[in-house]
Amino acid sequence: MHGRRVVLSAGGFALALAVSVTAAVATEPRAAADTAAAAPDVTGSIPPNATAPTPTDTAAPAASPVAEADPVIDSIRAKLADGAGRKGAAAADFAALQSFYAERSAGPVWITPMGFSAKAEATIDEIGNADDWGLSASDFALPPAGDLPDSIDQQANAEIKLQLAILRYARFARGGRANPSSLSKLIDQRPSLLDPKVVLAEAAAAAEPDAYLRSLHPKHEQFHLLRQALLKARAGDGDAKKRNDRDIQRILINMERWRWMPANLGRIYVQDNIPEFMLYIVKDGKRIHADKIVVGQLRYATPIFSADMKTIVFNPEWTVPPTIVRENLLPNLRGGGSWFGGGSSILREHGLRVRYKGRIVNPSSINWSSVNMANIAFTQAPGPTNVLGKLKFLYPNSHMVYMHDTIKKGLFTPAVRAEGHNCIRMENPPKLAEILLRVDKGWDEAKVKSLLATADDGAVALDHPVPVHTTYFTAVADADGKVTSFADIYGLDKKVAPALVGKPLPPEPNEAVATQAAPADPAPSTQQTKPKAEGNAVAGEIQGLFGD
Helix, strand or coil: CHHHHHHHHHHHHHHHHHHHHHHHHCCCHHHHHHHHHHCCCCCCCCCCCCCCCCHHHCCCCCCCCCCCCCHHHHHHHHHHHCCCCCCCCCHHHHHHHHHHHHHCCCCCCCEECCEECHHHHHHHHHHHCHHHHCCCHHHCCCCCCCCCCCCHHHHHHHHHHHHHHHHHHHHHHCCCCCCHHHHCCCECCCCCCCCHHHHHHHHHHCCCHHHHHHCCCCCCHHHHHHHHHHHHHHCCCHHHHHHHHHHHHHHHHHHHHHHCCCCCCCCEEEEEECCCCEEEEEECCEEEEEEEEEECCHHHCCCEEEEEEEEEEECCCEECCHHHHHHHHHHHHHHCCCCCCCCCHHHHHCCEEEEECCEEECHHHCCCCCCCHHHEEEEECCCCCCCCCCEEEECCCCCCCCEECCCCHHHHCCCCCECCCCCEEECCHHHHHHHHHHHHHCCCHHHHHHHHHHCCCEEEEEEEEEEEEEECCCEEECCCCCEEECCCCCCHHHHHHHHHHCCCCCCCCCHHHHHCCCCCCCCCCCCCCCCHHHHHHHHHHHHHHHCC
16 A cells, blocks of 8 residues: 555656646636646645546557458358359368358468469369379369469459369368269278368468378378379370270279278288188288188178177087078978978078077977067087088178188189178188287187187187278289289179269170179079979078088
8 A cells, every 4th residue: 555655646746746837827727726626735645526546547558450351351251151162062061161261360372462372383283183193183173273363353263263172182082082882782881081171271281282182092002003003004005095994994993992991901900802702911011811712692792891800709609690591591491391391401401400589499389480580590509510610700790791611611712702691701710810819819829729629609809809891802903013803793893983984894805704603693482392303402502502
């Protein structure tokens, strides 16, 4: 309080002096009287009718002028609000663009009063080279790099056009040209698209936005090997180029399939490539094991998807899949006396047990014409005749697909191996188990052999799930640019090509023969008038479906 009174007293003295000088020269006595009445006395006390100075009594500093919005940004906002550029743009891209400029306080990203910046020109050039990356430059509506817009509106239009091209390129580079699952029910893949808001922010902040766009393409080695093969194939001319048209389309299709793959395949993972009929274990980017596989035939095609392997089962029990129950077991069980000599003979033939609500029951106690099949399960005990053999590898998925051993070793002799239902059979499953369990648990070969010899439906949970990628690559490139092609056994190249390149894939001379290697199964008959001589043939067909 003392310090405050000293300040006030000094201020009062200065004020009194100023007032007294003013009063001496004033022509109106009232002004002097009013001023004197407000002045404090020499002791520093404040008269009852006076008001002490406060911070609000002093003059406020002048407010900083509000920066005007950039006129080009204003124009961009207005145009986006009116829907400029919306036609042909993805809804998410357009919404992100509106949000980006609504929040932007700086000027335009790419356009200047003198035209496009050097970064913008590099970005336009990069998008113009989209064909070199397996895309099509004609898919992007680009402003000319050397454009010199002579009005604010034209500058705004140029900025919007380039931004939408960037967003479209980013989406296509990540596999968003087409929804894979819409092309075939066999394709269960979801490309990892970037949030368009992130793309806009990162492109604007990038020191080299053209390099940023290139970074959006897959990092997988095979993608880049296919790209080099593409550039090499396109370098041909005349007859060579004409012969390459089909090869180029196939390369483009398989580059796109890499865009649909997870960006991170896993430090160690399993790949089952359907058209190649091969399984690979890849660790730290290097293949460490290969094995032959059998995939589902066309009618029961193996789907394309990724899932994490969590369990390895030694000497597994087999639960008959719903498709086999519906198409093969139930018609015969309901038929009574059939080609098999009785409704339940098919169960005895394959050693199948019937479980009703989890309990093993006598199949003759079931009224197969009226029973609720949701309560029924058919199982086959572990043993030398079990159709799953000695190992089963589980990676939970909606398709109920898994990998397993088989007791039909002759299946691996043909070059084309598409037979039976959609689960994948392996020629050497113990090796797969040994490698995975050595990496996961440090187990040696002896430990795995012991389990193979003694376990009974013994499940081993992996401490670290292993990704399993079931793929459909019909073209694979090596480091020398050589491309190896595989038959399109499920006809998926034909479905993907129009969505990517706008025209059908030209047929190969031997394609019809290759595709017939996976014929559709004839539907199981339920008629009972077939001669008994055909019974063995039909039984054999169903036995083949079971996999044994």
